[in-house]
Amino acid sequence: MKFKPYDYQIEAMNHIILNKKCALFLDMGLGKTVCTLTALNRLQKAKRINKILVVAPKRVANDTWTNEIEKRDHLKNIKYTLLTGNIKERKENLKKDVDIYITTKDLIKWVIKECIDKWIWDTLVIDELSSFKNPQSQRFKQLIKVIKKFKRVVGLTGTPNPNGYIDLWGQIYLLDQGQRLGDYYNYSEQYFRRINYGNYERYKVLPGKADIINEKIKDICISMQAKDYLSLEEPKIIDYNINLDQKELEKYNHFENEWLISLEGEDFSLFTNAALTGKLCQLSNGAIYNEEGDWLEFSNKKVEALKEFNDNTEENILVFYNFKSDLERIKKAIPSVRIMKTSEDIRDWQDGKVKIMLAHPASCGHGLNLQTGGHIIVWFGLNWSLELYLQANARLQRVGQTKPVVIYRFITKRTVEEVVARVLMNKHNMQETLLKYMKKRKNQNKELILSK
Numbered sequence: 001m002k003f004k005p006y007d008y009q010i011e012a013m014n015h016i017i018l019n020k021k022c023a024l025f026l027d028m029g030l031g032k033t034v035c036t037l038t039a040l041n042r043l044q045k046a047k048r049i050n051k052i053l054v055v056a057p058k059r060v061a062n063d064t065w066t067n068e069i070e071k072r073d074h075l076k077n078i079k080y081t082l083l084t085g086n087i088k089e090r091k092e093n094l095k096k097d098v099d100i101y102i103t104t105k106d107l108i109k110w111v112i113k114e115c116i117d118k119w120i121w122d123t124l125v126i127d128e129l130s131s132f133k134n135p136q137s138q139r140f141k142q143l144i145k146v147i148k149k150f151k152r153v154v155g156l157t158g159t160p161n162p163n164g165y166i167d168l169w170g171q172i173y174l175l176d177q178g179q180r181l182g183d184y185y186n187y188s189e190q191y192f193r194r195i196n197y198g199n200y201e202r203y204k205v206l207p208g209k210a211d212i213i214n215e216k217i218k219d220i221c222i223s224m225q226a227k228d229y230l231s232l233e234e235p236k237i238i239d240y241n242i243n244l245d246q247k248e249l250e251k252y253n254h255f256e257n258e259w260l261i262s263l264e265g266e267d268f269s270l271f272t273n274a275a276l277t278g279k280l281c282q283l284s285n286g287a288i289y290n291e292e293g294d295w296l297e298f299s300n301k302k303v304e305a306l307k308e309f310n311d312n313t314e315e316n317i318l319v320f321y322n323f324k325s326d327l328e329r330i331k332k333a334i335p336s337v338r339i340m341k342t343s344e345d346i347r348d349w350q351d352g353k354v355k356i357m358l359a360h361p362a363s364c365g366h367g368l369n370l371q372t373g374g375h376i377i378v379w380f381g382l383n384w385s386l387e388l389y390l391q392a393n394a395r396l397q398r399v400g401q402t403k404p405v406v407i408y409r410f411i412t413k414r415t416v417e418e419v420v421a422r423v424l425m426n427k428h429n430m431q432e433t434l435l436k437y438m439k440k441r442k443n444q445n446k447e448l449i450l451s452k
Contacts, residue, residue: 001071003034008229013039015222016154021175023129023155027226028313028376029236029406032156033068036125037075040154044099049123049152053111054102055143056127058084059308061104063241065127069100083111090114105131109142122151128312129155132174133167135184140170147174159314160223165213166192166203172217180216226404235397235405239421240305240378242412248299252283252415277384277416284417285381287325295325302410303333306380309408310334310356316349316374317356320392322381327358330380340364349373361385361392370395375403380410382420389424 005013009031012024016039026032043049054065062084069075081093083103090107094114101121103111105128124147126132132140147153153175161167169187172180181187188194191213192203205213226236244252256276282288286299310317319337321327331337338345340359349357350373357373361383364370375396383389397405411421 001073003038003072003074005031005035005038006229008224009035012222012224013042016040017043019220020152021220022153023157023160023171023175023221025157025160025221025223027158027224028315029226029238029404030158030224030229032158033064033127034072034075036154036156037065037068037072037078040100040123040125041075041078043123043152051098051121052100052123052125053121053150054100054125054127055105055108056102056125057131057308057312058104058106059305060127060312061102063243065100065102067241083107105139108139112142112146116146119146119149121149123154124150124152125154125156126174127156129157129171129174130159130161130167131312133170135170135173140174143174147177160221164203165205165210168213168217172221175220180220181213226406235377235393235407237407237409237425239411240309240408242301242305242410244299244301244412244414248301249414251298252280255283256280256416280416281381281384281420282323282325284412284415285322285326287323287329289323289325295323297325297329300329300333302380302412303329305410306330306378307333309378313376315376316352316354317376317378318349318370318374318396319356319358319378319380320361320383321358322360322383326380327360330358346370359392361388364392364395369398369400371398371401375401375405377405377407378410379407382409382411382417382424384420384423386424 012026012030012032012035015022015024016036024032024035026035040049040052044052054061056065062082066080066082069078069080078100079096079098080100080102081096081098083090083093083101084107087110090110091114093101126143132143134140155171155175157171160171166188169181169184173184182190188203191209192205195202195204279288282295283298286302287295287297289295306319319330321330327339331339334356337356337358338348338354340346340349340357340363345354345357348354349370352373354373377393377396393405393407409421411417
């Protein structure tokens with residue numbers, strides 16, 4: 001895929017190149033990852049930096065960064081490895097001579113302990129910088145130990161101050177070690193009024209102080225909001241890739257080829273292509289139904305991805321699910337979810353009181369105005385109905401929406417869901433295309449088996 005940067009993306013890349021310590025406060029959907037990779041790749045080619053360590057949330061580390069490198073033509077020269085997985089895998093990958101090493105925020109302590117005496121990185125990227133906002137957190141304390149070893153630091157986030165300006169201190173300190181905002185005590189006392197709310201405190205920025213803080217950090221921080229760069233006329237669609245592990249993928253492929261799968265001692269078999277299509281969609285979401293209407297979990301990858309997605313954004317999220325099993329598994333993983341059932345549920349969403357709302361596209365696909373409650377849609381599982389898909393997306397993308405709508409489609413890679421997504425995008429007849437795909441895939445699988 002070719003990368004044709006917008007003007008704002010060129011500005012973001014230049015900001016990274018020109019500033020050894022900097023932050024990109026870019027809304028979701030503006031391309032923080034590709035901008036960062038492109039800028040750092042240019043710096044590496046110019047021999048101005050050597051090796052890069054990326055610290056990101058688990059899902060973002062394992063999928064977003066790797067997918068961006070692999071799908072962009074201009075980044076294919078980049079060699080990378082993942083410092084995730086089990087200890088044996090991490091140690092083996094540490095030995096590799098690559099350009100970028102990608103790890104998670106939860107493993108930063110292990111990385112530092114393992115490499116403190118044989119440090120190899122001169123550049124650090126902190127994806128979701130706001131997750132390091134708390135100076136009392138262990139991840140912050142661990143990173144501070146080695147922050148001066150990096151000649152360059154890039155911080156990325158779309159929500160730099162979810163709880164107010166008090167959250168900026170830790171993030172900026174990782175960039176400049178107190179040069180701009182001083183130490184935490186003086187920062188909190190000079191710019192804020194402390195308010196007690198029983199069991200917790202809140203810091204409210206004093207009148208006029210926000211402008212002073214902005215002025216102090218403007219040289220190293222660049223902020224862009226999606227509403228200024230993305231047209232409200234067309235929502236931005238982002239495919240959020242989910243990867244099955246090897247055993248899950250082997251089971252999926254066996255079912256697709258042989259029309260038979262066993263889970264927890266129970267066999268599932270089929271006799272028609274149409275039935276197979278539905279069952280593969282179920283498996284792509286992570287569960288499958290038996291003849292009695294009960295479901296068994298096949299994979300928890302999508303549920304984990306949604307949980308992490310919810311944890312890493314301050315925005316309200318409207319989640320469209322496909323099967324009842326999706327609903328039940330999401331509720332178990334994220335107890336705070338609300339299910340759109342009543343008028344009260346809709347009012348609370350519209351008033352911005354619901355962080356994550358679950359809805360079935362068939363129940364709210366027509367005539368419902370939900371645009372004031374948020375601008376982020378997540379398709380946990382795609383439905384093959386183009387009408388439902390378009391109508392559900394239109395619940396937020398309508399007159400009265402003040403922000404660009406961003407639609408995240410959770411797509412399980414190397415499954416039928418990739419075809420569902422492609423057909424929806426191309427506005428083709430879903431059913432016909434899927435049935436043709438089933439026939440083609442089955443023949444391909446037979447050929448692969450015969451060639452072994």
